[in-house]
Amino acid sequence: MRWLWDRFEEACHAILGRFPWIRNVYAVFAWFSFVVFLLSLLFLKDARTIFVQYLWSLYVLIQFWLIGRSKTITWRTYTAFFLAGGWVIAPLVRWVVSALNRVFGLIPSDVGSMAVLTPIVEEIFKLLPLIVFLLVARRSSSLSLSDYVLIGAATGAGFQWAEETVRRLVSTGWFGYGETLFGKFIHWEFWTLFPGKFYESSRPDLMTPSHAVETALVALGIGIALRLRWKKPREVGAYAYLFPAALLFLAILDHAAWNGQDDFPRWVLNLHAFFGAGFQAIPLLLVLWIVAIVYDYWDLNRVREELPRLPSEHWLNPLTEAYETFRVFFTKREDVFLLLVFYRERRQLGFTWLYGDEDARERGEALDGRLHQWLMWLSTAAVFLIFTWAAWNWLLTWPDADGSCFTCLFDGFTRWWGGLPWYEKAGLLFGIFALSFPLLGFWSAVGLALTVYDVAETADDLAELWRDPRKLQSPEVVLGTALTLGMMVLPGGPGKKPLASLAFRRFERHMPLPGSIGVDKTQKLFREVTIAGRKEFEMKYGRKGTGIYGIPDDLVVRNGKIEAVVEAKMWSREDWYKLASYPPEDIVYKGFPKKIGEQERRFWIQFEKHRESIDYLQSNLDKFPEARRLGIEIPVPIDEIRWVLKVSDSAPDEALEIIRRAYEAHGFPVEIYKVPWGKGK
Incomplete structure (x- = not known):
């Protein structure tokens, strides 16, 4: 499989090298699509509906991403599994279920299709991206246990995004999306861990968690089985796979019992209730995941002497890493990304030493230490488009402002921003964060949103400096700027230990x-x-x-x-x-x-x-x-x-x-x- 994948990659590179115009066509298409998407949010209700479901799915991804402290995969890989779940697995499942319906003479509303075939096919096919990755990727042998959870969660979240987007678009009539005569049955609450659960609000006697939770749980079981087989091949053998098989059975049972709750015989529902009626999935995932994270760091500490460490580090652990990340975020925000990359690369190097096969070690650890330039450029351009659209609205909102006066735009911006209630400001900042998050990653997108907030809050000061640049000659301004730059670059400045930034780079x-x-x-x-x-x-x-x-x-x-x-x-x-x-x-x-x-x-x-x-x-x-x-x-x-x-x-x-x-x-x-x-x- 890896040999075939290498041949495929080689063929793709050869085609792109021979026909470089393909990249240009793709870039034009991507930008055109992005502009159309922005315009659709303004004029098309369905586009806003789709975007709402995307934001919920993004929220689920963020929750999993923040909990997975021992992860080694990048955000780009993480979102690639999300896209695979939405754009590959969801259509594939629909095609396979339709084909099986024809084979068995069923229609989609039959209990055999809805509550038997569909749960089995969906829960198995959502594991395909993970299985393909394990067979093809050269670094698959050096995954942490948290990586398995994240890969499963991303695939499940992508699948549910496609499924729920269609459900939102077709929800019409007396009851809206997620509502029935018995009350709400699809739950997307902000203050909920892993939202997207299914249960009747009027009689919550059974439920099925989100696709992200179910697939993450089974994927973690696969990771544990592979780790057991690697550590104790003779003692455990193929019996290790009984554990993920049991988790897959529970996922299928939860899904099937929910879909067939009105048609299944009582003994099936009693069996489902015996195993927790679906309410057991999230606690079980959290318990296993916490144990997996602890075990991941215990593994890493076995090779800590071979790994680069910051001067203050003695034992590798998630609490110290989280504390250092928050400390740097509030004292030297621009170093947060480098610190997070350093932690992730170190974990990947450690698991490569521990479990990497020959392919993983030969491939090396050529992980990016900084953002790719084209991503930065694309994000900057996207923010430019947002502010261009906003500037046009300012001119329409304040007709008394002189459009030829550039600084008047800042004045209008100040009045407009200052007149917004706090929740509208928060919504705009979250929108900027959501648009840039898939491109930049979590902390960089947070930094971008905070930068926009700083500009908005100080727009009047910028206008004054633009009107009178001589204010830059003020001794206070010069001294403050020099002091800020000096604290940023000198050893021992905010967020730095003496020359600790050397440890941030490979x-x-x-x-x-x-x-x-x-x-x-x-x-x-x-x-x-x-x-x-x-x-x-x-x-x-x-x-x-x-x-x-x-x-x-x-x-x-x-x-x-x-x-x-x-x-x-x-x-x-x-x-x-x-x-x-x-x-x-x-x-x-x-x-x-x-x-x-x-x-x-x-x-x-x-x-x-x-x-x-x-x-x-x-x-x-x-x-x-x-x-x-x-x-x-x-x-x-x-x-x-x-x-x-x-x-x-x-x-x-x-x-x-x-x-x-x-x-x-x-x-x-x-x-x-x-x-x-x-x-x-």
């Missing part, structure tokens, strides 16, 4: 060599190289090419040639001494084993694998247009390339010298590049 990104093309670009290029190299190796020799090609941490490119290959290692002093104690042949080609937790891992400086990748790249430059875009145009002899070992300045010189001589004897002229890193730095 070690590989810190202090790159002059001429470096960057970690992200290097790893993106060599992922393509390794995929192509493996494919050619497998076609030529008929066996797997895993472990032959490597992904360098960075490259230096000058005058169209590769000048240096960087391998970054953030090892302890003991690890350097241990490697240096081995024979030269083992230093270069084998490394040394080290037990991390319950597993043994090999510590190795992978210049040999990097050389294979460099050789393949330079022999096939015409296959990689990305290499030419990065300036790699002229192949150079492999013995002319510098091999740079990037290490912490705490690494012992005597051990490094032994290692350097061993690699030099095997054709690698290694240079040592020390950078300040670690506690107290």
Whole structure:
């Protein structure tokens, strides 16, 4: 499956490289769709109806996202499962149920279709995105238990978004959406954990929770089963899958009992009542999830010595991370995103050490340390469109204002904003947050909304400065600005410990060599190289090419040639001494084993694998247009390339010298590049 997925990705990249206009067409289509969406909110009631359901689904996603303290997946991956649940699984379920109805001679209103086929198909098919991810994704073996919950919740929430959107649109007649003669039966309350539950308000004797809860519960069961099989394969074996099977049975029973409550025989409803009548799902999920989070951090603490930590950290735990996040949010808001990325990347690195298979370790941990530029650009443009529309309304609202006076817009904005009640202000800010959240992530969207609020509250000051820029020459303004900037950048300023910001970035990104093309670009290029190299190796020799090609941490490119290959290692002093104690042949080609937790891992400086990748790249430059875009145009002899070992300045010189001589004897002229890193730095 992974090999097929690699071939598919390679084909897509080749098509995009050959026809770059496809990206431009997609960008135009995306912007056109976005503008049409904004206009539809103003003029179409159905669009506002759909948006209301989207906001509820987004609220459910946020709740799960905030609780999942041990997560390693990104917001982009999280929302991808949401989209899969809404746009892939929901139509697929409808098609499969319709086909089965024809096979069994049923119609949708029959109890056999509504209360038997539909629950079984829906609850099973909502697990398909998780199963495909486990089969295809190279980092699937390094998921935390919280990741399973989030993947299941996102898929279920997406499915319910599609289902409830249709229900809202077709709800007409005497009773509105979610209402029957017996009262309300679909519950979306703000002060409720995981809203979207189904139960009759007049006789709440049974219920079924939201699709997000049911799918998250079964997905967590799958994660627990896989973890048990990995830890105790002989003792547990295939019996581990009985646990998620039992949770799936409960989910199907809850769903079926609700749909067939008026038609099922009494013994089915009694069985449902015996297992909790649907009310057990949320408490059971919370209990299992809390245990899973505690276990995730217990696992991470087994390898904490191998993970980067902030100076104040001794034990990794969610409470300390949450406290540090809130502290930085209120003292140095712009560092919150970096801090959250650091925590997430560290968790992913830890689970890769603990559970990652060969594919996960080879792929590396090339996680983004900052927002992608195109997302920032798109979000900025979206906010610009919102304010353009708002400015047009100000001009219509205050006809006495001079439209040619730019500062009058600020004055009008101040009067308009100041005249709004608090709940309308909150609604506007939440709307900005909701529109930017899918693009930027949670904390960045919060920061954007707060920035808009700050601008709105100080619009009159901005107008005065625009009218009279000489006020910027005021000593108070200059001194205040200089003090603010100084506190932001100096070590020990608000939200910072001395040079603690070094820990916010990955070690590989810190202090790159002059001429470096960057970690992200290097790893993106060599992922393509390794995929192509493996494919050619497998076609030529008929066996797997895993472990032959490597992904360098960075490259230096000058005058169209590769000048240096960087391998970054953030090892302890003991690890350097241990490697240096081995024979030269083992230093270069084998490394040394080290037990991390319950597993043994090999510590190795992978210049040999990097050389294979460099050789393949330079022999096939015409296959990689990305290499030419990065300036790699002229192949150079492999013995002319510098091999740079990037290490912490705490690494012992005597051990490094032994290692350097061993690699030099095997054709690698290694240079040592020390950078300040670690506690107290």
